[in-house]
Amino acid sequence: MGRHFAHSCSHRLLSTLHDQLGLLFLSSLFFVLTPLLGALKFLFVSTCEAATPFLAHPFVKPAADAAMLFFTDARSIIVTLVIMPLSLVWDIIDALEDRRLDLICVPLRNGGARADLHARRVKDVQAQVVRAVQGGAKRLCTARPSYLTMNARFAKYKRYWRGIDLEQLRDVVEVDTGRKIVKVEPGCSMGRLTKTLIPLGWTLPVLPELDTLTVGGLINGFGVETSSHKYGLFNHTCVAYEIVLPSGELIRCARDMHPGLFAAIPWSHGTIGFLVSAEITIIPAKKYVHLRYTPCSTHAAFLKTFEKASQSSSNDFVEALIYSPTTSVVMIGTLTDDLPAPHRGSLSSKPGDKLNSIGRWYKPWFYTHAATYLARDCAGAEYIPLRDYYHRHTRSLFWEMRDIVPQGNNFLYRLCFGWMPPRISLLKLTTVGKVKELYEQNHIAQDMLVPMSALTASLDIFDREFGLYPLWVCPMRLLSPPSTKPVAPLPQKSTGRALPTTTPPGGMCPPHPAEQLYVDIGAYGVPASSNFEAQRSLRKVEAFVRSVKGYQALYADTLMTSEEFEEMFECEGLENTRKQFGSDLLLPRVWEKVNAAARH
Ligand SMILES: Cc1cc2nc3c(=O)[nH]c(=O)nc-3n(C[C@H](O)[C@H](O)[C@H](O)COP(=O)(O)OP(=O)(O)OC[C@H]3O[C@@H](n4cnc5c(N)ncnc54)[C@H](O)[C@@H]3O)c2cc1C
CATH class of the missing domain: 3.40.462 (Vanillyl-alcohol Oxidase; Chain A, domain 3)
Structure with a gap:
């Protein structure tokens, strides 16, 4: 008994030491890497984003078109020799950054502290919204850069509207196996969520294919998988949402609590407010x-x-x-x-x-x-x-x-x-x-x-x-x-x-x-x-x-x-909800965000 206790204490001590050393290493690494990567990313992204208008300039266009045709023919070589190695570097940096953030974050088993951390992050979003409105912002949107989204296009409006940064909202808040519910923040990706759930023996009833798809995007946009004949769309497996309205107020909604709001959030594309958490049903995972x-x-x-x-x-x-x-x-x-x-x-x-x-x-x-x-x-x-x-x-x-x-x-x-x-x-x-x-x-x-x-x-x-x-x-x-x-x-x-x-x-x-x-x-x-x-x-x-x-x-x-668009989608419920919660004053209609002219 005594030996077992001593063994378990030394095991926990070693694992804490291991985590602390890991954190020290990763923190030092990112202390050096962050400004460097930030500058590189800024240069790369702004060059790519500025390229299309520049290449369309009448003086540049003929030569650019010829070069681009060459690159189109050679695209597979460029993808293999440049984009794929760069992707690998990006994946490694992302994995290290994920690990660093996990080490900083309160462990999931410490449920109360995780909930407090989530509450602090939500307060920060509320404060950002209030500051943006007081600062005279006419339109609000999420600050997530377009190139990170699983969407074929870039959103033009991101350049002009005030972005609310939700990046820190990326974790699992609670896994409640009794209620069979996971509470999760909107920036949590499918990859991150399954890495938490599957080792605990649980999974999502509808788990869309790509690791990079996010909870916020799959609810405010849409999400489907081959289990949807049984469970419906991704949003049909959700039982509650927390949302920050343009007034800065935080509201929780569910089937029996603000039911109109609960029904209107899916497919709304962030036109009611900023989703800050979702409670999603979980089912037992199997191996094969x-x-x-x-x-x-x-x-x-x-x-x-x-x-x-x-x-x-x-x-x-x-x-x-x-x-x-x-x-x-x-x-x-x-x-x-x-x-x-x-x-x-x-x-x-x-x-x-x-x-x-x-x-x-x-x-x-x-x-x-x-x-x-x-x-x-x-x-x-x-x-x-x-x-x-x-x-x-x-x-x-x-x-x-x-x-x-x-x-x-x-x-x-x-x-x-x-x-x-x-x-x-x-x-x-x-x-x-x-x-x-x-x-x-x-x-x-x-x-x-x-x-x-x-x-x-x-x-x-x-x-x-x-x-x-x-x-x-x-x-x-x-x-x-x-x-x-x-x-x-x-x-x-x-x-x-x-x-x-x-x-x-x-x-x-x-x-x-x-x-x-x-x-x-x-x-x-x-x-x-x-x-x-x-x-x-x-x-x-x-x-x-x-x-x-x-x-x-x-x-x-x-x-x-x-x-x-209004003939296809039933927008009446959404528009009523937007009016009821004052969202129509600072957030656009869905069509204004998704129509061809709003994207490039
Ligand atoms: C290559 C590719 C593969 C795909 N594969 C699949 C698939 O296998 N299964 C599937 O179901 N779908 C798939 N999709 C479609 C995908 O489901 C949608 O694009 C979805 O919206 C999720 O993308 P995202 O996580 O990048 O969200 P985003 O594009 O970032 O967000 C979608 C919308 O939700 C809004 N939003 C996001 N987070 C919040 C928030 N916290 N608060 C308020 N508004 C928010 C955004 O403003 C945006 O309007 C795929 C798309 C592509 C391009």
Whole structure:
């Protein structure tokens, strides 16, 4: 007993000493690095941001265009030799900075002190808002630089509106396993959140793909994953929010506390106030996903398999990749802790019992791996480690990487360079001048959310206007009360039973009264349709989506006019809430932030 006590004391002492030495080292390192990196970052970012107008100057344009065309052709070399090593350096610095901030931060087990720290950070946000308003600010927005956001564009308004710095709000405040709730600050990324939750045996019901997506962005914007047929969108798994209004007042809202505010925050894009925390449901994490692949060689076979899988909540994950108008692979996943017996000790395993760590850097890109089941015309199954499953599309950025580095999925390339994936922020910053123009005219990244009963008609119009494959197809429930607006009937009979709603009325995206089961159709890359004409095609698809009571994901370009936007989204509840809390005086309407002219 005495020995055990002494052993545990010395272990804690050593671990504290280790942490203190680590903190001393990291603090000294960042004491030197911070000004240096700050200056470098400022130089790099301002050069990239100033590049587009400079390269468009009539004297510079011809030479710049020729150089840019050369760089476009050589982009994969530049990405490999410059952007990927820079991304690696950025990742290392980020990881060290994260570690330093964790060492400074109160440990999570010390719940009361974490809550106090969170309260101090919120007070600082309140003080910033009050100071900004007293200082005469006419419009407020978050100060997060555009290049860090998971958004295809840069927000122009960030240059003119007063930014409120929420950067310090980046931690998990509390994990309450009794209530099955995690309270988290808005700047906490999916990567950071899962690194805290998974070792404790918990995870999020809806965990969007990329590590850099933030809680604040996924609530104020939108978030979906292949478990959304069961749990709804990211915001449907949230049970309470804390928000700082433009008056500086802090308000907590939930289903039964300021229900209108609670319903209006999702998709509001920061137009009510500044989100400072969210309470999100958690579920037990398991070690693996047992993933079954069903190749389909006709559209009818796809529809039957996909609809059936999406209606069953015993499937933990459902996703389809559509490779052509007729061919697709439907993937159905189940969480499990157990591997079949042969894995314990023996290397041999039956087909379907294989453990495949698809996240390793040398493994093929996931969408090409799934396509092999189609090529063999043979269903199959395998076990995938949970984190590898969550990040299955990360290395290939769905399939965007095939256009950026066409040889990127070659085995030798993956072996040599696959361990340093490029940062989206760096790709975004270096898409300037002619490359940007070419990108705008020849590339799309869109997610359209349509009722399941409109899936066939939606795929038809995506094919006609974009002709872009693969398409990402992910079922989801809109767990909000149905729309009360008059809406057109759906192209086909509604599918599936309705589940109870999880948000009060007043949200921007209520489902069609006849259909709660929706599908996210994601099109990313260079369209191949001869009909494709960037603006005309997108406007046509937007009009179709409006006609079936669907929604456009607003991280992407939207060409809708203000009237069309209000036809698609139900803004009345949001506008009433904004008036009720005085947000309309200092914060813009959503359309003012997301329309094409507000972004560059
Ligand atoms: C390459 C790429 C991959 C993507 N992959 C996925 C995916 O796998 N799954 C998925 O669901 N989505 C995905 N998205 C879309 C993404 O979900 C949205 O962009 C989302 O808004 C989150 O991005 P973010 O965390 O960078 O938030 P931001 O872009 O920073 O924020 C989104 C909006 O919310 C507002 N906001 C953010 N924080 C606050 C706050 N604290 N208070 C008030 N307002 C706030 C911002 O002002 C902005 O208007 C992807 C987007 C891209 C470009």
